[in-house]
Amino acid sequence: MSATAGNTTLLTMVLICPAASFHVDSIAEDTPLDAKAVVANTLHKQITTVEKYKTKNTASYRSFPLMPEIRELFLDLKQQETTNREIFGDSYAENDYIFKWSDGRPFAPDFVTQKFSKLFKQHGLPHIRFHELRHSCASNLIAMGFGLKDVQEWLGHADIQMTANTYSHLDVTRKQAMAEKLGATFGNQ
Numbered sequence: 001m002s003a004t005a006g007n008t009t010l011l012t013m014v015l016i017c018p019a020a021s022f023h024v025d026s027i028a029e030d031t032p033l034d035a036k037a038v039v040a041n042t043l044h045k046q047i048t049t050v051e052k053y054k055t056k057n058t059a060s061y062r063s064f065p066l067m068p069e070i071r072e073l074f075l076d077l078k079q080q081e082t083t084n085r086e087i088f089g090d091s092y093a094e095n096d097y098i099f100k101w102s103d104g105r106p107f108a109p110d111f112v113t114q115k116f117s118k119l120f121k122q123h124g125l126p127h128i129r130f131h132e133l134r135h136s137c138a139s140n141l142i143a144m145g146f147g148l149k150d151v152q153e154w155l156g157h158a159d160i161q162m163t164a165n166t167y168s169h170l171d172v173t174r175k176q177a178m179a180e181k182l183g184a185t186f187g188n189q
Contacts (some may be wrong), residue, residue, distance in 0.1 A: 040126075064154075072097065142170045 066074075077098055084102045085092045093104035100106045116130040133153060143149050148171070152163040 055109060135166075138167050139170055143173065145173070 064070075081100075081104075084104065088103050091103060093100075093105060093106075095104060097106040099112075113130040117127065120127060138151050138155060141154060142148075146154075148163050148167065149160060151167060152160050155163065157163045
């Protein structure tokens with residue numbers, strides 16, 4: 001897979017399923033579309049990278065519907081993984097991460113953030129933090145009419161208060177609809 005295709009794949013995944021890392025039990029040509037992509041474990045970097053076989057909290061452990069576009073991306077990555085496994089042989093690092101180096105080692109937790117920043121700078125775009133893609137995802141979900149509880153579950157927030165404190169100001173369309181309905185109900189009195 002080319003670097004551009006890899007960047008596009010990763011960016012697509014983050015915009016749709018905002019999570020730091022992904023784990024897929026298995027993917028094959030016949031994997032049904034109702035399968036799930038699961039956020040089950042994370043990588044953290046302090047001085048060295050440490051793999052934790054758990055998420056930050058129980059809400060962070062979540063699954064996303066496997067949309068056709070994402071399924072195709074996973075299948076492409078799985079094929080590349082198979083090829084890389086043959087090339088690297090015994091030195092291939094076996095794991096279930098989706099985004100990793102050709103030798104199987106998972107990307108360092110800060111790799112994507114750094115790559116994202118360089119990509120924006122390279123194309124003369126204003127700087128935004130990689131984490132802000134989560135906010136874009138949440139904003140889009142709210143604009144599409146999903147409630148704060150839906151957004152909370154999608155993002156993996158531990159409680160609704162975090163989501164409400166961060167995103168309730170974006171729910172302008174619903175508030176406008178509420179005002180119009182109240183006006184229609186009580187305005188004709």
